[in-house]
Amino acid sequence: MSSRERILGRVRRALAAAPQDDMPFEQAFSRDYLREHGERGVEQTVDLLAENLADYRAIVHRCTAADLAATIAGMLAARGSKTVVVPTGLDPGWLAEAETEQVPDRAESTPQELDRVDSVVTACAVAIAETGTIVLDGGPDQGRRRITLVPDHHICVVRVPDQVVSSVPQALERLDPARPLTWISGPSATSDIELDRVEGVHGPRTLEVVLVDGQASTEVTT
Amino acid sequence: MSGTFVGMPVFPPPAHPAFPQAAHEAVNNPTLRGNLRHATHTIRAKRAKAVAEVSDWAELREAGKRIKDHTLLHLDRYLEQVEESVTAAGGIVHWAADADEANRIVAGLVKETGESEVVKVKSMATQEIGLNEALEAEGIRAYETDLAELIVQLGKDRPSHILVPAIHRNRGEIRDIFTREMSEWGRPAPEGLTDTPAELAEAARLHLREKFLRAKVGISGANFVVAETGTLVVVESEGNGRMCLTLPETLISVVGIEKIVPTWRDLEVFLQTLPRSSTAERMNPYTSTWTGTTDEDGPKTFHLVLLDNGRSDTLADEVGRQALRCIRCSACLNVCPVYERAGGHAYGSVYPGPIGAILSPQLRGTASEIDASLPYASSLCGACYEVCPVAIDIPEVLVHLRERVVQGGPVTREGNKVVLKPAKGHAAERAAMRAARWAFARPGALRTGQRLASRTRRFHPRTLPGPGGAWSDTRDLPPVPAEPFRDWWQRTQGQNGGNGDRGAAK
Amino acid sequence: MRVALFLTCVNDTLYPDTGRSVVKLLTRLGVEVDFPMAQTCCGQAHYNTGYRHEAEPLARHFSDVFGEYEAIVTPSGSCGAMVRELYPRMGERARAEGRGDTLAATLAPVVPKTYELTEFLVDVLGVTDVGAYYPHTVTYHPTCHGLRSLGLGDRPRRLLQAVKGLELVELPGADECCGFGGTFALKNADVSAAMGADKVRNAESTGAEVLCAADNSCLMHIGGTMHRLKTGMRPVHIAEILASTEEGPAA
Numbered sequence: 015m016s017s018r019e020r021i022l023g024r025v026r027r028a029l030a031a032a033p034q035d036d037m038p039f040e041q042a043f044s045r046d047y048l049r050e051h052g053e054r055g056v057e058q059t060v061d062l063l064a065e066n067l068a069d070y071r072a073i074v075h076r077c078t079a080a081d082l083a084a085t086i087a088g089m090l091a092a093r094g095s096k097t098v099v100v101p102t103g104l105d106p107g108w109l110a111e112a113e114t115e116q117v118p119d120r121a122e123s124t125p126q127e128l129d130r131v132d133s134v135v136t137a138c139a140v141a142i143a144e145t146g147t148i149v150l151d152g153g154p155d156q157g158r159r160r161i162t163l164v165p166d167h168h169i170c171v172v173r174v175p176d177q178v179v180s181s182v183p184q185a186l187e188r189l190d191p192a193r194p195l196t197w198i199s200g201p202s203a204t205s206d207i208e209l210d211r212v213e214g215v216h217g218p219r220t221l222e223v224v225l226v227d228g229q230a231s232t233e234v235t236t
Numbered sequence: 237m238s239g240t241f242v243g244m245p246v247f248p249p250p251a252h253p254a255f256p257q258a259a260h261e262a263v264n265n266p267t268l269r270g271n272l273r274h275a276t277h278t279i280r281a282k283r284a285k286a287v288a289e290v291s292d293w294a295e296l297r298e299a300g301k302r303i304k305d306h307t308l309l310h311l312d313r314y315l316e317q318v319e320e321s322v323t324a325a326g327g328i329v330h331w332a333a334d335a336d337e338a339n340r341i342v343a344g345l346v347k348e349t350g351e352s353e354v355v356k357v358k359s360m361a362t363q364e365i366g367l368n369e370a371l372e373a374e375g376i377r378a379y380e381t382d383l384a385e386l387i388v389q390l391g392k393d394r395p396s397h398i399l400v401p402a403i404h405r406n407r408g409e410i411r412d413i414f415t416r417e418m419s420e421w422g423r424p425a426p427e428g429l430t431d432t433p434a435e436l437a438e439a440a441r442l443h444l445r446e447k448f449l450r451a452k453v454g455i456s457g458a459n460f461v462v463a464e465t466g467t468l469v470v471v472e473s474e475g476n477g478r479m480c481l482t483l484p485e486t487l488i489s490v491v492g493i494e495k496i497v498p499t500w501r502d503l504e505v506f507l508q509t510l511p512r513s514s515t516a517e518r519m520n521p522y523t524s525t526w527t528g529t530t531d532e533d534g535p536k537t538f539h540l541v542l543l544d545n546g547r548s549d550t551l552a553d554e555v556g557r558q559a560l561r562c563i564r565c566s567a568c569l570n571v572c573p574v575y576e577r578a579g580g581h582a583y584g585s586v587y588p589g590p591i592g593a594i595l596s597p598q599l600r601g602t603a604s605e606i607d608a609s610l611p612y613a614s615s616l617c618g619a620c621y622e623v624c625p626v627a628i629d630i631p632e633v634l635v636h637l638r639e640r641v642v643q644g645g646p647v648t649r650e651g652n653k654v655v656l657k658p659a660k661g662h663a664a665e666r667a668a669m670r671a672a673r674w675a676f677a678r679p680g681a682l683r684t685g686q687r688l689a690s691r692t693r694r695f696h697p698r699t700l701p702g703p704g705g706a707w708s709d710t711r712d713l714p715p716v717p718a719e720p721f722r723d724w725w726q727r728t729q730g731q732n733g734g735n736g737d738r739g740a741a742k
Numbered sequence: 743m744r745v746a747l748f749l750t751c752v753n754d755t756l757y758p759d760t761g762r763s764v765v766k767l768l769t770r771l772g773v774e775v776d777f778p779m780a781q782t783c784c785g786q787a788h789y790n791t792g793y794r795h796e797a798e799p800l801a802r803h804f805s806d807v808f809g810e811y812e813a814i815v816t817p818s819g820s821c822g823a824m825v826r827e828l829y830p831r832m833g834e835r836a837r838a839e840g841r842g843d844t845l846a847a848t849l850a851p852v853v854p855k856t857y858e859l860t861e862f863l864v865d866v867l868g869v870t871d872v873g874a875y876y877p878h879t880v881t882y883h884p885t886c887h888g889l890r891s892l893g894l895g896d897r898p899r900r901l902l903q904a905v906k907g908l909e910l911v912e913l914p915g916a917d918e919c920c921g922f923g924g925t926f927a928l929k930n931a932d933v934s935a936a937m938g939a940d941k942v943r944n945a946e947s948t949g950a951e952v953l954c955a956a957d958n959s960c961l962m963h964i965g966g967t968m969h970r971l972k973t974g975m976r977p978v979h980i981a982e983i984l985a986s987t988e989e990g991p992a993a
Contacts, residue, residue: 017331018319021493021544024651025312028552032309039498043302047295047505066518121532125449125483145519158533159482159524163475164449182519183504191465191500192325194482194530197507197523202475205515206384206400207407207433209275209570215383215437216444217475217522256930263932554838573919577936613930615923615937616790618890632831638792669788673796676751676782677803686755698969706928710935711966714756721749721758725777729765 050180051144059143060174064225066146070200071213072221082171082226086135087111089169089222095132099161103154108171109135119157128164134218135169136162139195141178141223142185146200148172148223149185151193159196168218170198174225252584254609259578271406272576279570282516283623289518290508299505301627304561307463307496308551314463314496315542321466325528327538332490334545334650339370341541342455342488346376349486351452357470357477358382359457360398360564361490361543363586364599367455378455379421379447381476383440390417396580396588398566399514404579407431418443444476454480454535458491459563460506461540464499467527468540471510473520481524487535492543494551494560506563509625513565546599552648555636559594561626566591568620568630574613583610590620594633601649602641608659611637642666686720693718743866744774746811748804748856750821750958751783757958763985763992764817764859767874770985771867775815780807786824791925794832798845801829805852813866814856817981819888819957820924822858827891829853858888859981860897860956870900875988877907880978881950883941883964885957886919898956898980905983911948915940922963938967946973956980 015023035042054062064074077085090098090112098114109116117123117131137155138148148170150156162168172178179185189195202217213219252258262268287293307314319329332338342362346354354371356362356378368378368389380389387402388395391413395401402410411431418425423443429435456477460469468489470477481487497503511520529538551557569575569589580588584606585596593610602608611634620630640647642665644656658666675681689696693716699708707713719727745768749761761777768775784804785797804825808814816822830853833846863869882902888894902910921927921937928934941964945953953968955961958979965977978992986992 017333017337020333020651021331021542021548022312022315024544024548024648025315025493025551027651028548028557028648029309029311032554035309039306042306043299045299045505047292047299051290051292070517070521129445129449142519147519152530152533159478160534163478163482182507183501186501186504186507191462191467191525192527194527194533195523195525196478197519197525199517199519199521201521202473203521204383204437204474205279206382206387206402206474207410207436208271209279209400209403210433211515211517212433212437214434215441215474215476216381216448216479256932259930260932263936269936555835573921573937574930574933577933611792612926613933615886615919615921615926615930615934617886617919617923619886619917619919622890635790635792635794638790639794640792642792643795665791666793669791669793669796672783673785673788673793673800676785676800679780679782682751682782689755703928706931707966709931710970711927711938711963712969713966714962717756717758719758721754721761722777722779724758724762725765726779729777 049183054180056175059180060178060225063141063143063146063178066143067200067223070146072146072200072223074223074225076225076227078227082108082224083111085224086169087113090114090133093133093167093220095167097131097133099128099131099134099157099165101136101155101157101161104135104137105155119161125160125164128160131165133167133169134161134165135171137171137173138177140185140188141172142180142182143178144181147185148198149189150196150198151189159194162196162198163217166218167220167222169222169224171224171226173228176228252604252606254605255578255582255584255613256609258582258584258606262579262582263577267406268404268579269577271404272579275400275403276570276576279516283513283567283570286512286516286518290512296505296509297625297627300509300625301561303497303502303505304626307498308494308557308560311493311496311551314498315493317463318461318466318496318542321463322528322540325466327466327528327540330539330541332541332543332545335365338365338490338541338543338545339367342367342490343371343374343376345486345488345539346371346453347374349453353377353379353451354453354455355379355381355447355451355480355484357454357456357472357480358385358401359455359490360586361457361492362455363395365490365543365545367490379444381444381448381480383437383474386440386444387413390414390421394581395586397569398564398587398589398591404581407433407436410436414439422447448479448483451480451484453486453488454484456480456487456489458489458495459510460503461491461496462500462503463496465527467500467525469503470524471520472522473515475522478522478524481526482534484535486537486539488539488541490541490543492545493547510563510565513567513623513625548651549648550598553598556594556598556633558628559591559598559633561628562591562595563626565625567623567625571619571623573617573619574615578613583613590614590630591628594630594637597637602637602656602659608641611641683720683722687723689716690719743812744776745813745815746808747775747777748781748808748814748816748821749777750816750818753817753958756962757979760817760958760979760981763979763981764815766990767872767981767985768815771869771872773867776811778807784821784824786821786828787924789824789828789832794835798832798836801832802845802848805849809851812855813862814852815859815862816856817859817956817979818959819858819885819892819894820959822856823887823891825856826853858892858894858956860894860901861892863901864897871904872901872984874905874984874986875907876905876983876986876992878952879909879911879950880952880954880983881911881913881945881948882916883913883920883945883953883955883960884916885955885960888956889917894956901980901984902954908983911950913948914944920960920964922960924959927963934963935967938963939971942967942971942973945975950975952976952978954978954980954983
């Protein structure tokens, strides 16, 4: 007997005396919890995102679409970055004003090569206000997972308000499970020393999030 | 099949003293007591705050419980679905009935790659099966990359907490371990390393980075496996998880069969309750999800090893199976007054604390001294149940397992129904319980005893000799009153009140 | 209303003053109290140590003795929780063992009408000011079964706050178990004693004269530790405080 059969057999025997219900899962219980916490307008949701990102030590910038290139260029310059990894599908305009040398995200790059790059700029798939989380799904403007991991400085651009949701349930609805996802809430941290949070371990130690306003943002209603 | 169980556990329990003996040393170690008190009290207050932020905590907790219960009651179906969906996404699924088999599978897979070292994300399942030791025996070196695991590995120590395995170490001790041991394993600790947590974290970053960058094989567990999509989820803080999950060419994930949730949507519950319960954060810094393999992003080969190792036996017990709902958040450890004073090592298992006290004796059986003593390692105060994000009634299971220890009875071991004999060493207690039951069933007998105690009260000491010293070594006994209440009652109100020695009728 | 006092075996034998206080207090509030002489033990120690089958006859006996009263009042959070929380569970387990509904049906009547003393005062009688007088500084320890199994909440505190002359001071780490835990105190004496010592140190830090709780089992452990550590504090059951008046003060 294979271990597969052995385990499945044990599980079936273990459940033989259990009450049988063939009710479909979604009818088996009600999801009484909230879809989001509190009532907020669009602007308040974006403010909450900014607040929660900052609370977990991400550096938050806000600008208009017109100022984005200058903002990013300023951040890279302030950091003194000589090189920056760029996902292949990133809007080239975002880095138009940056003088930093661009390194394309390539399959052939080794982790050691990536380790020598100073910064990375990406977009994101969705951002969650209640938890201060940005989610990357490996889309063309976000690149391979490792490019936002190995360099020590990550600049992530969130288009507000359309990429912002309030809650974890709303984020999951927008995401495709088939894609490799990385949920990021602040720079890497640890609670392993005396159960107290310290920022800065293996992932990027500096996370800068740019909330860039689309033209329509102020007109969108809840 | 049925028979009297002679004591072969699913995997050998450690030669470990019973809990009270093991706890004795920890209780009297002021450094350890101080470290544990500081850490658990810090996280306790933070968790309460993080939970209070979400107004629907009770509903999330109930949903988590129900999702897990539903999954467990249809686990055969969901296991098959996981196999199908992971395979469809490009993963390779293996089944391991016990620790030995899981270790054999993983060692074999590593050898196939031709590599002799692996990087590991903290995983309770691989600790449970002793994977590192098994790999070492095959000439494969496993590097733990979680900071706390690194502290434990470098210190040749044992983990003492589910989330923070080095919780028993304070910053000064960690500095000493790093300074002394890092050079043995790779890049030495920086000169003049101090004990500030930020510097210690930096030292770990530097020490591990070269290992991450050259690693060809990563080994992980998973917090969740989504049956409908074949997605695995790892929740972490440091980024070591992301390193192990994305940089190597081969990824091997060893996952207990109870980690399944049916649908993608179910994550909306656990990704809210787990971070707040474990690190007391709205969200942990990094969560990775992956479904099979992705072209040109991350590992080219992905193996999922589904691990039973006593879980299906636990599933067979209708009271005990709720322990399989556990999402390993460790909130119960952090609020447990017994854990705080006894420390994690006293539990003799990779699963310490209240959840360990109900998991270990189910996964391993109750044959060993330590496993038979674990159900008693609790004052039944209920703080664990109160904070559990999947509402495991730990006190209920503890009492249930106490029954198993003292009364014996039917259990399932390695898939077979067996009948346990009552454990040895409880004979005197059993006799006392029976005698007490006999006396309590006869109010007259109780009264005779009470009166005898009252009449001889002048001679009662406030301390006791022999086994009674367990009480009176630290606590004085209350003085015996001149008369029991019932005598007073009968003397003063018996005529018009109580209804004598028998019956409720009035 | 005629109610039965379920005093508990520990109180009956070792703490008759608590029983006398409950009678005095309830009588003062116009409640007719009866003490069924056939009562013994609810079976909690048996059940919680793993001897459920030994506890069953005691539970049946309890139901037999108390079944016909309108209300059953007990000055013990843990024994109250035994009846309310664990009797139904015993019934369920018997059913699961294929022994039918008999036990569940036998125990069912006593479950909803069993009240811990402070619950009875606040919820059934609807009083928080019981006319007590107790000129002492008091700190209150919520015992685990009262707090978590019965959900007594702030009832004991509200009762204490209404006592004339009483100054109530907060106990640091109040919600933490004192370390008694029934047979736990013997089986894990080291840990139990360490928990007790921490509880006593916290109590001492309040400067109160009296540590009050609604369960004498815990008070036996805390008080025994206080006595051994020579703290000068006294453990006092809440019933004795609530029974105390200017005319008839507690000792």
